[in-house]
Amino acid sequence: MSRILLLLFAGLKFGKFGITILSMIVSLGLYAMIYGWRYAAGFIGLIFVHEMGHYLAARQRGLPVGAPTFIPFVGAWIELKEMPNDAETEAFVGLAGPLLGTVGAIACWYVARDQDLPWLLAVSYSCFFLNLFNMIPLSPMDGGRIVAVLSPRIWLIGVPVLGLMMWYRFSMILVLIAILAAPQVMQALRYRSDSPEARTYYAVSPRVRWEYGFYYVVLLAFLAMMTHDVDQQLRGARESAGERSSISAPGS
Numbered sequence: 001m002s003r004i005l006l007l008l009f010a011g012l013k014f015g016k017f018g019i020t021i022l023s024m025i026v027s028l029g030l031y032a033m034i035y036g037w038r039y040a041a042g043f044i045g046l047i048f049v050h051e052m053g054h055y056l057a058a059r060q061r062g063l064p065v066g067a068p069t070f071i072p073f074v075g076a077w078i079e080l081k082e083m084p085n086d087a088e089t090e091a092f093v094g095l096a097g098p099l100l101g102t103v104g105a106i107a108c109w110y111v112a113r114d115q116d117l118p119w120l121l122a123v124s125y126s127c128f129f130l131n132l133f134n135m136i137p138l139s140p141m142d143g144g145r146i147v148a149v150l151s152p153r154i155w156l157i158g159v160p161v162l163g164l165m166m167w168y169r170f171s172m173i174l175v176l177i178a179i180l181a182a183p184q185v186m187q188a189l190r191y192r193s194d195s196p197e198a199r200t201y202y203a204v205s206p207r208v209r210w211e212y213g214f215y216y217v218v219l220l221a222f223l224a225m226m227t228h229d230v231d232q233q234l235r236g237a238r239e240s241a242g243e244r245s246s247i248s249a250p251g252s
Contacts (some may be wrong), residue, residue, distance in 0.1 A: 021199060023070035024048065024211050027180060030072045042123035044070070046104045050131065051076045053100030074209055075130070086203045087149040094145030098131040102226075105131065109230060118237045125170045125230040134222040135216070136161050139179070139184040143220075149212045155188040157179075 024044055031040035031152070051068035055078050058065040084090040092164025094123035105127040112120035135143035147154040173208045192198065 012127060014224075019069055020048075020067040023076075027070040027072045031157070038119045039123055042120060043126055046101060046108065046123065046127040047076050047130070049104035050097045050101030050127075050134075053096040053098070054093055055083060056077050056100075057096030059087050061092060063093070064177075066134070085201075086204070088143060088204050088212075090206055090239050091146045091149040094142045095212070095219075098134050098142050100224070101127060101131045102172070102219065109226070118234070120229065121234055123239065125227065125234055128227045128230055130222055132220070132227050135220045135223060137216075138162060138177075138181050140180050143216070144181075144184065144217050145213055146212060148202070151193075152184075152188045152191045152202070155184055159185060197207075 028037075028040050028044050031043060035043075036118060047070070048068060053069065055065055058078070062085065064081040066081060068076050068078050070076045084093065086202070105124045108120050109124035111117065112124055128225075132143055135146075136158050137147045138144045138155050138161070139152075140150060141158070144155055144158060159219070160182070162174065162178060166178070
């Protein structure tokens with residue numbers, strides 16, 4: 001068995017998606033030890049769908065991009081080997097991840113409801129929430145990359161949002177995000193509408209700003225609604241399972 005694994009890993013390093021597959025396997029194993037194989041596989045699969053949204057959008061815009069890499073208990077990322085030429089391209093790539101991720105979560109939610117699969121319903125909830133979390137308007141989150149096409153100053157709105165999340169439920173992942181976001185916050189504070197950067201990288205038409213603003217608000221509202229609704233459905237499923245368990249218990 002060990003020889004087979006060694007051969008597998010040796011073959012992976014030569015493939016374009018070798019790191020992706022290997023990091024997926026590692027993440028799958030670690031998640032499975034805590035949450036079970038079915039949930040782990042579904043969750044990893046939907047993270048992959050989210051990242052492939054970014055990947056395909058970057059390729060569509062002609063940007064050289066690396067395959068997704070998974071980081072257990074953090075998520076996944078793709079490496080843009082070349083920065084976008086303008087804020088609209090960055091917003092396009094940023095929007096594609098949560099958009100395709102939402103489509104995947106909807107598909108899981110539909111199948112879970114149709115087939116009465118509580119574990120898959122939990123997967124859909126996690127991914128609705130994950131995509132909602134990614135819509136925080138603060139770079140390097142996807143939401144920050146989207147709203148930058150409107151104005152980098154909007155990143156300042158994301159600061160209290162992140163602060164509230166840290167106050168409500170502290171985690172080292174939020175601390176890491178805050179550290180990564182700090183330079184972007186400083187950039188937002190220094191941003192001037194008459195600066196050379198504003199006249200080049202952030203120079204987009206009002207129509208483009210309205211379009212991306214509309215996409216952002218609609219997707220944000222939909223994700224918030226689905227996260228809430230699926231959470232309520234999960235609570236109802238747990239209560240029903242508890243009632244059935246108590247009814248079938250000996251001596252009841």
